[in-house]
Amino acid sequence: MTLMASDEKVNGGCMCGEVRYEAIGKPVNVAYCHCIDCRGFTGAPVVAWVVYETQKVSFVKGKCKIYESSPGRGWGFCDQCGTSISWEGESFGKIVTEFHISTLDKPDEFIPDRHWYDSQRLPWFDVADNLPRYQIFDYGGKEPTHHGPK
Numbered sequence: 509m510t511l512m513a514s515d516e517k518v519n520g521g522c523m524c525g526e527v528r529y530e531a532i533g534k535p536v537n538v539a540y541c542h543c544i545d546c547r548g549f550t551g552a553p554v555v556a557w558v559v560y561e562t563q564k565v566s567f568v569k570g571k572c573k574i575y576e577s578s579p580g581r582g583w584g585f586c587d588q589c590g591t592s593i594s595w596e597g598e599s600f601g602k603i604v605t606e607f608h609i610s611t612l613d614k615p616d617e618f619i620p621d622r623h624w625y626d627s628q629r630l631p632w633f634d635v636a637d638n639l640p641r642y643q644i645f646d647y648g649g650k651e652p653t654h655h656g657p658k
């Protein structure tokens with residue numbers, strides 16, 4: 509029997525192994541985000557997220573410590589090693605948990621297919637791809653402002 513897309517399971521966790529998570533099924537989105545908040549949380553010039561509905565996510569070891577930047581916007585990290593792991597909150601009608609692709613055991617399995625918050629991208633950073641770039645998000649049927657580097 510072939511594994512159906514809806515049964516696919518991924519695992520990941522922090523650098524020290526104290527926090528381990530799993531997610532089941534197809535992600536809602538796989539995207540780069542250039543926004544100031546994502547950069548502030550990680551200290552990185554850009555992040556790559558894989559987004560799941562929270563009901564498909566469970567922590568199999570430990571739990572993220574949550575920093576709430578505002579009510580309902582939770583940034584998860586390991587309080588032992590400090591790894592930035594997740595974002596949780598409501599996103600366009602869905603309760604989601606987003607994981608940094610780099611925290612997956614097999615990060616090569618997900619390839620971002622869009623850029624969010626191109627409007628806040630650091631001017632010296634770009635990726636030589638031809639993916640759609642959105643001023644903020646693509647949710648709500650928003651059209652990309654352009655494709656590829658400008």
Ligand SMILES: [Zn+2]
Nearest residue numbers: 522524586589
């Ligand atoms: Zn850790």
Ligand SMILES: [Zn+2]
Nearest residue numbers: 541542543546
């Ligand atoms: Zn962001």
